[in-house]
Amino acid sequence: MNQDSKHMNRTGQGSALEVTELVGGYSPRRPVLHNLTFDVRPGEIVGLIGLNGAGKSTAIKHILGLMQPHSGEVKVNGAKLDADPERYRGSIAYVPESPVLFDELTVDEHLRLTGMAYGVEANTFNGRMEQLLDEFHMRAKRSAFAEHLSKGMKQKVMIMNALLADPPLFIIDEPFLGLDPLGIRSLLERLVEVKNAGAAVLMSSHILSTVETYCDRYIVLHHGRIAAQGKLDDVLRAAGMTSGTLDEAFFRLVSETADGGGMTNGR
Amino acid sequence: MADRTERTTTDSSHRDLERAKQPYVNRFEPDRLWSTRAAAFRNELKPYVGYMAQSGFPGVLLLMLIVATIGYAALVRNVPEHFPITAFGVVLVLGFTSWSPLRTWLQPADTVFLLPRELEMHQYLRRSFRYTGIATLIGVWFTLLAYWPMYRLGEGTADAFVLLLALTAVKAGNIAGAWQERRAAEAGMRRSLRLIRWVLTAVTLAALFRLEPWKAVLFGLLVAALMAAVYRLPRKHALPWVTLIREEGRTRRRYYRFLALFIDVPTQAPRIARRGYAAWIGSTIRFAQRETYFYLYTMTLVRTELGGMLIRLTLLGMLVLYWFGDAVWLDGWGASIVFVLMAGIIGLQLGSLRQSHKYAVWGHLYPLPAQRKIASLASVDRMAYIICTLFMWLPGGIALAVHGSVLQAVAAPAAALLYAVLRRPSAVRRKALKDDEED
Secondary structure, eight states: OHHHHHHHHHHSOSOSEEEEEEEEOSBTTBOSEEEEEEEEOTTOEEEEEOOTTSSHHHHHHHHHTSSOOSEEEEEETTEETTTOHHHHHHTEEEEOSSOOOOTTOBHHHHHHHHHHHTTOOHHHHHHHHHHHHHHTTOGGGTTOBGGGSOHHHHHHHHHHHHHHHOOSEEEEESTTTTOOHHHHHHHHHHHHHHHHTTOEEEEEOSOHHHHHHHOSEEEEEETTEEEEEESHHHHHHHTTOSSOOHHHHHHHHHHHSTTTSOOGGGO | OHHHHHHHHHHHHHHHHHHHHSTTSSSOOHHHHHHHHHHHHHHHHHHHHHHHHHTTHHHHHHHHHHHHHHHHHHHHHTOOTTOOHHHHHHHHHHHHHHOOOOOOOOOTTHHHHTGGGGGGHHHHHHHHHHHHHHHHHHHHHHHHHHHHHHHTTSSOOOOHHHHHHHHHHHHHHHHHHHHHHHHBSOHHHHHHHHHHHHHHHHHHHHHHHHSOHHHHHHHHHHHHHHHHHHTTSSOBOSSOHHHHHHHHHHHHHHHHHHHTTTSOOOOOOOOBOOOGGGTHHHHTSOOSGGGHHHHHHHHHHHHBHHHHHHHHHHHHHHHHHHHHHHTTGGGGHHHHHHHHHHHHHHHHHHGGGGGTTSSOTHHHHSSSOHHHHHHHHHHHHHHHHHHHHHHHHHHHHHHHHHTTOHHHHHHHHHHHHHIIIIIHHHHHHHHHHHHHHHO
16 A cells, blocks of 8 residues: 555655644644644655754654644645545654664564564565665664664664655654764765655754755744745845855844844844 | 842752752762662652552452462362472472562662762662562561471471571572672673572572481582682672662562553663574564564563563463372362462463553554554464463373363363453453553
8 A cells, every 4th residue: 555655646746745834832822833834845855954942843743643733734645644544654754863662672673563564565675674784784783672772773773764664755853863974874875865766855953064965945943933945045045145055044044033033124 | 138138048058958968969878878769769659559559459469368378278288199398398488588689779870970989889788788688588488487387298307497597598698699690790690690599599498398407508508608619700890880770770660560550650661681582483473564563562572571471470380280280189170270370460460561562652653553553462462371371281281181180171271262262352452442542
């Protein structure tokens, strides 16, 4: 079922992720996210950037369906969660900010579990697993439990699981923390690969230089609102700049409104 | 203004008072630190223990104790001809004698904050030794009390006081031995030493229950000397911080897992054992989407402490049921009675499997219907229950069949099978659903 729905999307024109007028947060009286509208299309990597507490993780939780929107809607691969939960979930692979592994499973067994859960074909599975073990230099650790893996290795296992599932949409939350240089490189290479194969990637990160190099579009989240989105030019324009780096534009965008969100150019 | 100054002064003097109560601040007071931590743990558990007490569990326990006492009294009054009295005593007494836990209340952060005080820690640890040593010693005395009526029917000639003294000495030796094991730097060495200690303690107990006292004492002294020599072999830490912290964590998990049977408790990471001999089980599960949770729960059962406990219970059951079956106690029905008790404990323990992965985020993210998880839980539970109970019955059942009590040999496993197929899965499903609704 997954393979079919993926094909439909990768060849089709629709967005892999469509967030419309999303208002959300833990308590209905104090929304954290205000009217977020954005999409991620097949074949692109979108960078989600913002300060600590800007609402990136909350936005991701809403997309994953771990939190209920107060209003607005989220569509993944054309499906809403309550209408077609299996299609919705089968279309997302998630790499959390801090690795969440089962204590009782080895690296191999995690991959096997993910393969089963996402309905990967048994033949495809073995090939992909072996390839991922080599690519992320985890062959020697394939029988290790989470307890005996370093932070970076755990992160690698999470990434390998997401890549193994090979869905139309990847949601990746701050993936570089703890990864060694080789791991970062493998991850970025693979993200470009899955993007070229037609997958959509939403990646949140604080490493703005990497985000600038690898992402096709950016969403700048500030105090739960979208402060800017689009290509680098769009973000620069929103920051009132004509040229510069994402880093400079981001700094401008967040420092202008850091003191309570007042518009400074409004006289 | 004045008001505010005054309040600040009161606040700060109050704070100073609070600070002074903290055992680390001004000077290091191991004794106070130990007491503070022990009290903190008691307070932490207090609310949960309340729920446990209300649950009727103490009543059930009391009832089981009474039933067991009556059964035991009946057994003592009418001991079957070939009943292995010494082996029974060893199994009964060995647990409390060899098992020498150490509550140290040490935490991972202690390797940063207390480590510099390592030389002053002996006073702290002395409290730990006293605390757990006395508790297990009382356990030893109780098991001796329980064994005494049976002992007098056997070949042993020692009087109660000699046994009491001897067992106390064996217990002390075990506490000392367990400490040397903790100090050993390598896990493999710790395990081997522990195994040697348990085996030699078992043999010493057998000697004590069977031989003339002076011979047994001589043997015990030889064993002690041997162990003292063996303990000199491994590379050792002066104070095994990491081992003690791990042990403490394990003990806390045990408390919480027990309390989780009655009420939701903060989840703690389970302790994992590889169990290479059982790893093949996972690979026999079909690689298919619908088997995802079946695979996960099976691996959980194989690798967590729950699995270890079930294996130990099954082995113990096999041994005990073999004795009762081979003795054809109560016309062969005695084994069935003990079986019901043991199968009940296995069923109760197995019930805690549903606490695993209750809050795992992946359960919400996998593209699988929610009811699949509960269905898989019920089938893993059923399968494990059937395997454990049938294995447990096998030796006793065969012994009964050999003695010609065929009906007695098949009744108990048939009942267990019926229960496992007809009744148990729906009960597991109902409880899991109820848990889900409460969350």
